Amino acid sequence: MTSTFTTSRTITFTNTATHLAGAAVSALAETLLTIGISVDKISALYGHEKVIASWIEEQSLHRLEITLTPPAGKELAGYSVELDYTAWDPEQQFRDQLARIRRQSAKEPSVAIGTNFSVVVKPRPGRTLSSQPGWRSVDRVLPSFAGGYRHGTVGTGPGGSAVFRSHRI
Amino acid sequence: MRSTRTVPGRPVNGGAGTVQKIRDLIIETLDQSDTIDLQQAGRELDHIAELIGLLALGGHLRENGLVLVSDGLHLTILVPVGEAALSTSEDVRLPRLAQAAASWLLYLPATDGLAAAIAETVEACVHISNESPPNEAPDGPRQGSASNIDLTRLANVRAS
Numbered sequence: 001m002t003s004t005f006t007t008s009r010t011i012t013f014t015n016t017a018t019h020l021a022g023a024a025v026s027a028l029a030e031t032l033l034t035i036g037i038s039v040d041k042i043s044a045l046y047g048h049e050k051v052i053a054s055w056i057e058e059q060s061l062h063r064l065e066i067t068l069t070p071p072a073g074k075e076l077a078g079y080s081v082e083l084d085y086t087a088w089d090p091e092q093q094f095r096d097q098l099a100r101i102r103r104q105s106a107k108e109p110s111v112a113i114g115t116n117f118s119v120v121v122k123p124r125p126g127r128t129l130s131s132q133p134g135w136r137s138v139d140r141v142l143p144s145f146a147g148g149y150r151h152g153t154v155g156t157g158p159g160g161s162a163v164f165r166s167h168r169i
Numbered sequence: 170m171r172s173t174r175t176v177p178g179r180p181v182n183g184g185a186g187t188v189q190k191i192r193d194l195i196i197e198t199l200d201q202s203d204t205i206d207l208q209q210a211g212r213e214l215d216h217i218a219e220l221i222g223l224l225a226l227g228g229h230l231r232e233n234g235l236v237l238v239s240d241g242l243h244l245t246i247l248v249p250v251g252e253a254a255l256s257t258s259e260d261v262r263l264p265r266l267a268q269a270a271a272s273w274l275l276y277l278p279a280t281d282g283l284a285a286a287i288a289e290t291v292e293a294c295v296h297i298s299n300e301s302p303p304n305e306a307p308d309g310p311r312q313g314s315a316s317n318i319d320l321t322r323l324a325n326v327r328a329s
Contacts, residue, residue, distance in 0.1 A: 011255070018180045022180075030223070030282030031282075046184065094255065096251060105282070
C-alpha cells in the first residue's frame with residue numbers, strides 16, 4: 001500500500017524573523033543575567049526584539065554583538081549572534097537549542113557588579129540596516145569580535161538560522 | 170476547577186504580542202470579580218511583563234505555564250514555541266470566575282536561566298509568586314450571601 005502525507009502550513013519569512021529574533025533575545029538576556037548583569041538593565045535588550053525581527057525580515061542584519069564594560073574598565077567583547085540567510089524551504093522546521101546554550105552559559109565567568117552592556121548591530125556586506133528609533137551610528141572604536149567559542153545554534157527556520165558565540169573564553 | 174489556555178509564541182507571536190494576550194486574558198478573567206482591584210492587578214502585571222516575555226521567548230512556558238489561582242479557579246497559561254506553536258490554535262476563552270472571588274495569585278515557573286531575576290522581581294508584587302503553584306484551586310466563595318450567588322449559573326438553570 002502506498003501512503004502519502006502532505007503538510008499544509010502557511011508560513012512566511014516573517015515567521016522566521018520572529019522566531020530567530022525571539023530566540024536570540026532570549027539567549028542573550030538569559031546569558032547576561034546568568035553572568036551577573038542586573039535584571040533592571042535587561043529590559044533594554046528585551047525591548048529590542050521587535051527591531052531585531054524587522055532587520056532580520058529585511059535580511060540586512062549580519063550580527064548582534066554584546067559588549068561588556070566593567071565599572072571604570074575597558075569595553076570588551078562579550079557575546080554575538082550571527083545570522084545566516086539560506087534558501088527558502090517552507091518545509092524546514094522551526095527549532096532552537098536554547099537548552100544547550102543555557103548549559104554553556106552557566107560555565108561563563110561572572111562580571112563585576114555594576115558592569116554595563118551595549119548592543120551593537122552589524123549589517124550584511126552590501127546592505128544597510130533600516131533606520132530605527134533610538135539606534136544611532138557608533139562613534140567609538142569597538143572591541144574585536146573575531147573568532148569566539150560557538151555555544152550553539154540559537155534557532156533555525158525556513159530561510160535562516162542564528163549562531164550564538166561567546167567571545168570571553 | 171482546572172483550566173488550560175494557550176497563546177502560541179514564536180514564530181507566531183513575538184514577545185510583546187504574547188505578553189499582551191496573556192495580560193488581557195488575566196485582566197479579563199479577574200474582571201469577573203466584583204472586588205478584585207484591577208488597577209493593582211494591571212500594575213503588578215506591567216511590573217513583570219518583561220519577565221513573562223522572556224519566559225515565553227525562552228520556551229519556559231511550553232509545559233510549565235503561568236498559573237493563575239483564585240477562589241475556585243486554577244488556570245494554566247501555556248506558550249508553545251517553534252513547530253508546536255504553528256500546530257496549536259490560540260485559546261484565550263475566558264474561564265469562569267465567581268463574582269465574589271476576592272483574592273488571586275499568579276505563579277511563575279521556576280527556570281534555570283531566569284530564576285534569580287524572577288525572585289528579585291516578584292518581591293515587589295503582592296500577587297505574583299515564584300513558588301510552586303497548588304495542584305487544585307482553593308474553594309470558591311462561600312455560599313449564603315447575595316454576593317456569592319452565581320448569577321450566570323442561575324441564568325442557565327432558568328433558561329434550561
